[in-house]
Amino acid sequence: MNDLKRMEDFYAQKDKQAWSIFGCYPFFLDCKQTYIMRKILEHKAKDNNRLLDIGAGEGNFILKMISFGFIPKNITAIEYLKDRANVLRKKLSDIKIIRDDFLNVELDNSYDVITIMAVLTSITDNEIRYRLFEKSLTYLSSGGVLVLYDYFDDNEIFITQDYRAVSLQKIELLAKNYKIQTYKRVYIKSKYAKGLCMIGLQSLIPLLESLKIFNDKYHFIVITNEK
Numbered sequence: 001m002n003d004l005k006r007m008e009d010f011y012a013q014k015d016k017q018a019w020s021i022f023g024c025y026p027f028f029l030d031c032k033q034t035y036i037m038r039k040i041l042e043h044k045a046k047d048n049n050r051l052l053d054i055g056a057g058e059g060n061f062i063l064k065m066i067s068f069g070f071i072p073k074n075i076t077a078i079e080y081l082k083d084r085a086n087v088l089r090k091k092l093s094d095i096k097i098i099r100d101d102f103l104n105v106e107l108d109n110s111y112d113v114i115t116i117m118a119v120l121t122s123i124t125d126n127e128i129r130y131r132l133f134e135k136s137l138t139y140l141s142s143g144g145v146l147v148l149y150d151y152f153d154d155n156e157i158f159i160t161q162d163y164r165a166v167s168l169q170k171i172e173l174l175a176k177n178y179k180i181q182t183y184k185r186v187y188i189k190s191k192y193a194k195g196l197c198m199i200g201l202q203s204l205i206p207l208l209e210s211l212k213i214f215n216d217k218y219h220f221i222v223i224t225n226e227k
């Protein structure tokens with residue numbers, strides 16, 4: 001089965017399920033992601049920058065970027081899955097939405113901010129996902145930043161049959177002509193976070209996270225085009 005077909009079947013099931021029964025856990029992840037993205041983008045002008053979100057899902061991340069000051073008409077979202085693209089259209093009527101495989105898309109613009117959030121892990125075919133990453137770099141404007149958020153492990157382990165870790169070494173090699181900064185191991189392992197949330201001790205999460213030893217291999221990678 002090809003990777004896009006596998007993904008289609010997987011998300012068709014997944015989108016029917018509530019993804020967490022522990023209410024505070026998704027909230028906690030969201031606050032943390034917002035905090036890190038703010039930090040990454042603090043020196044970027046938001047009001048006239050062009051943003052490209054590849055594998056936009058249902059647009060939650062784009063809503064966050066709009067709350068940071070990005071302007072809908074400057075935002076392009078690419079999403080392969082039809083159902084998810086439809087949700088995007090309903091939620092975000094003012095942005096440009098392209099329903100297609102990014103590898104088939106030709107864009108006219110370059111972008112000041114490109115985001116690829118939790119997308120590469122969900123493409124388990126190595127050839128395809130690194131090709132997607134390389135292609136995304138070609139749309140980065142001079143001075144632009146590309147932000148990758150994913151689960152990294154150089155052994156490219158299968159986390160489940162639908163998710164495969166990304167190799168940081170490979171990303172560094174493919175982006176060797178760019179400046180690369182990493183925010184490593186930014187999240188505590190979800191089993192600890194969920195456990196703490198269940199017993200009402202979620203306030204301990206930031207403390208445990210700062211120790212890093214309980215953290216998972218989720219990294220934010222910031223790639224800047226200095227050319």
Ligand SMILES: C[S@@+](CC[C@H](N)C(=O)[O-])C[C@H]1O[C@@H](n2cnc3c(N)ncnc32)[C@H](O)[C@@H]1O
Pocket residue numbers: 007054055056057058059060061078079080081084100101102103116117118119122123132
């Ligand atoms: C785990 S979801 C992440 C969604 C969103 N970025 C977020 O953080 O909420 C991965 C998304 O990437 C999309 N995707 C994967 N490969 C793609 C491709 N080649 N072209 C466009 N979208 C793709 C999938 O359809 C899926 O919606």
